[in-house]
Amino acid sequence: xxxxxxxxxxxxxxxxxxxxxxxxxxxxxxxxxxxxxxxxxxxxxxxxxxxxxxxxxxxxxxxxxxxxxxxxxxxxxxxxxxxxxxxxxxxxxxxxxxxxxxxxxxxxxxxxxxxxxxxxxxxxxxxxxxxxxxxxxxxxxxxxxxxxxxxxxxxxxxxxxxxxxxxxxxxxxxxxxxxxxxxxxxxxxxxxxxxxxxxxxxxxxxxxxxxxxxxxxxxxxxxxxxxxxxxxxxxxxxxxxxxxxxxxxxxxxxxxxxxxxxxxxxxxxxxxxxxxxxxxxxxxxxxxxxxxxxxxxxxxxxxxxxxxx
Amino acid sequence: xxxxxxxxxxxxxxxxxxxxxxxxxxxxxxxxxxxxxxxxxxxxxxxxxxxxxxxxxxxxxxxxxxxxxxxxxxxxxxxxxxxxxxxxxxxxxxxxxxxxxxxxxxxxxxxxxxxxxxxxxxxxxxxxxxxxxxxxxxxxxxxxxxxxxxxxxxxxxxxxxxxxxxxxxxxxxxxxxxxxxxxxxxxxxxxxxxxxxxxxxxxxxxxxxxxxxxxxxxxxxxxxxxxxxxxxxxxxxxxxxxxxxxxxxxxxxxxxxxxxxxxxxxxxxxxxxxxxxxxxxxxxxxxxxxxxxxxxxxxxxxxxxxxxxxxxxxxxxxxxxxxxxxxxxxxxx
Numbered sequence: 308x309x310x311x312x313x314x315x316x317x318x319x320x321x322x323x324x325x326x327x328x329x330x331x332x333x334x335x336x337x338x339x340x341x342x343x344x345x346x347x348x349x350x351x352x353x354x355x356x357x358x359x360x361x362x363x364x365x366x367x368x369x370x371x372x373x374x375x376x377x378x379x380x381x382x383x384x385x386x387x388x389x390x391x392x393x394x395x396x397x398x399x400x401x402x403x404x405x406x407x408x409x410x411x412x413x414x415x416x417x418x419x420x421x422x423x424x425x426x427x428x429x430x431x432x433x434x435x436x437x438x439x440x441x442x443x444x445x446x447x448x449x450x451x452x453x454x455x456x457x458x459x460x461x462x463x464x465x466x467x468x469x470x471x472x473x474x475x476x477x478x479x480x481x482x483x484x485x486x487x488x489x490x491x492x493x494x495x496x497x498x499x500x501x502x503x504x505x506x507x508x509x510x511x512x513x514x515x516x517x518x519x520x521x522x523x524x525x526x527x528x529x530x531x532x533x534x535x536x537x538x539x540x541x542x543x544x545x546x547x548x549x550x551x552x553x554x555x556x557x558x559x560x561x562x563x564x565x566x567x568x569x570x571x572x573x574x575x576x577x578x579x580x581x582x583x584x585x586x587x588x589x590x591x592x593x594x595x596x597x598x599x600x601x602x603x604x605x606x607x608x609x610x611x612x613x614x615x616x
Numbered sequence: 617x618x619x620x621x622x623x624x625x626x627x628x629x630x631x632x633x634x635x636x637x638x639x640x641x642x643x644x645x646x647x648x649x650x651x652x653x654x655x656x657x658x659x660x661x662x663x664x665x666x667x668x669x670x671x672x673x674x675x676x677x678x679x680x681x682x683x684x685x686x687x688x689x690x691x692x693x694x695x696x697x698x699x700x701x702x703x704x705x706x707x708x709x710x711x712x713x714x715x716x717x718x719x720x721x722x723x724x725x726x727x728x729x730x731x732x733x734x735x736x737x738x739x740x741x742x743x744x745x746x747x748x749x750x751x752x753x754x755x756x757x758x759x760x761x762x763x764x765x766x767x768x769x770x771x772x773x774x775x776x777x778x779x780x781x782x783x784x785x786x787x788x789x790x791x792x793x794x795x796x797x798x799x800x801x802x803x804x805x806x807x808x809x810x811x812x813x814x815x816x817x818x819x820x821x822x823x824x825x826x827x828x829x830x831x832x833x834x835x836x837x838x839x840x841x842x843x844x845x846x847x848x849x850x851x852x853x854x855x856x857x858x859x860x861x862x863x864x865x866x867x868x869x870x871x872x873x874x875x876x877x878x879x880x881x882x883x884x885x886x887x888x889x890x891x892x893x894x895x896x897x898x899x900x901x902x903x904x905x906x907x908x909x910x911x912x913x914x915x916x917x918x919x920x921x922x923x924x925x926x927x928x929x930x931x932x933x934x935x936x937x938x939x940x941x942x943x944x945x946x947x948x949x
Binding site (some may be wrong): 358364412415416419421422423424425426427429430431432433434435436437438440441549550553554556557559560590593594597598600601604605608609 | 664670672717718720721723724725727728729731732733735736739740742743853857860864906909910911912913914915916917918919920922923924927
């Protein structure tokens with residue numbers, strides 16, 4: 308019914324042009340930008356939550372994202388476990404892995420300078436990526452789009468690949484859910500209080516060390532969830548998290564880590580800007596986020612939603 | 617014997633060993649590569665160990681300067697000393713730009729910004745026509761130093777490189793012991809106090825950043841001259857991670873640490889395959905044979921161990937041990 312190449316789908320629609328670019332083409336890039344933006348949003352959200360409570364910048368976030376994607380691929384190829392089950396299982400497994408990381412490694416460095424947290428998680432990243440690299444090499448492993456979301460929907464003004472729409476919807480739901488829990492529930496209130504003053508929260512009878520462990524595990528699980536979503540979109544490789552995490556760092560610098568909603572909006576917004584750049588000036592699409600970071604540093608050094616910590 | 621004498625003797629022996637190295641069977645090009653990384657790590661340590669700034673973008677200065685020097689020598693046909701100077705200046709200029717932007721934010725944000733800026737340069741180098749993209753800039757001739765000394769011979773190149781690296785290292789030593797270096801240490805220990813004493817800490821940090829970037833640039837330019845090529849791997853963020861590891865393994869904030877650390881890391885990366893084969897032969901565990909392809913894994917493991925249990929690094933531990941022994945013996949008298 309539809310041509311298999313999703314990028315040529317817009318040819319089926321009547322031409323409409325904006326600045327010399329066809330409207331369906333523009334919208335499909337916009338959607339692709341939103342897909343990338345969704346990953347930026349989930350990952351920067353996780354970074355912000357972890358940094359808030361642990362004071363550690365989790366460089367391993369990209370590696371955990373990759374682990375989520377690779378686990379999904381492994382489950383399908385070795386055990387025939389499908390995508391939908393992995394959407395739950397991968398975050399659980401990686402979350403448990405996060406518990407181990409926090410309990411065995413991160414726990415020992417909280418009292419030290421921030422930089423040791425970055426270095427420890429950098430080492431962890433190299434270790435995790437190295438292990439998977441020694442097994443799977445660096446070439447991409449393909450993962451098929453789940454049957455239910457195959458194909459595309461004709462919206463009249465554009466043809467929308469179903470899976471991409473699903474990634475955006477699922478990410479936004481998870482992000483908003485996280486925002487709701489942290490900003491509006493009692494659990495979230497403990498968490499926010501722990502970010503401000505962990506000792507005082509402990510004095511009120513909250514088990515802060517457990518809260519810290521669970522926070523890290525939750526951040527890791529979020530990264531893995533994004534990884535599962537990414538498996539059918541990107542090529543699954545042991546190095547897929549590397550470049551992403553650096554862009555996410557830039558996103559975090561732009562947005563500031565003070566606000567949950569700020570992280571979500573910045574992530575999505577930058578994805579969209581990146582998508583548009585791909586249409587109008589493709590050469591700059593890999594650097595546009597960094598350029599925006601420079602501009603933000605010049606105009607608002609603390610970040611768009613930031614308060615210096 | 618006091619600590620200063622011990623150190624002088626140590627450096628003297630190291631210098632003698634380096635002078636004699638080509639006659640003791642060491643492969644000059646490999647030792648030159650080691651020296652370039654030692655200079656790179658020392659330049660980095662000036663910033664992290666003595667000023668307390670963790671730059672995660674030092675690959676930009678190493679690799680960026682390597683391209684500048686390579687381009688100047690190969691395409692513009694300039695002499696090697698001018699190429700080195702231009703490369704160093706390129707590193708300094710990039711450092712000025714990066715530092716000026718990154719110093720606006722403190723602590724961990726500073727590291728993230730330098731990393732992001734370096735990644736931007738990486739993508740720029742990937743696309744720019746003059747870097748040769750993924751192939752790199754190949755076939756940079758060594759030429760004649762000052763138009764007189766032919767550097768084609770590895771031995772001549774070796775001693776020229778040795779003089780340059782030793783001079784740069786002495787500059788770092790001088791900087792650290794200068795009043796300027798003392799202010800940097802003051803900023804590292806307690807920035808608010810340094811501000812309250814009337815120091816413009818931003819300016820000091822920026823100066824330290826530019827100096828460190830310039831020396832990293834010198835290391836990169838020299839590496840291009842020695843090896844005859846400049847590649848993308850020198851601008852990649854993993855090179856920034858590598859220099860952090862070298863400094864950490866050797867000992868943060870010690871002069872000799874980066875020298876030892878860079879040697880350990882470079883040797884490890886070059887010899888780990890052989891080491892794996894040896895282990896495989898000894899233990900008959902076949903898996904060890906794949907160790908050569910898993911350098912990143914081993915590097916990561918060393919990172920984790922260093923941060924958790926070995927934060928003073930090799931030289932840091934030795935210096936602390938010597939100090940303790942001295943304190944013990946003086947207490948007896």
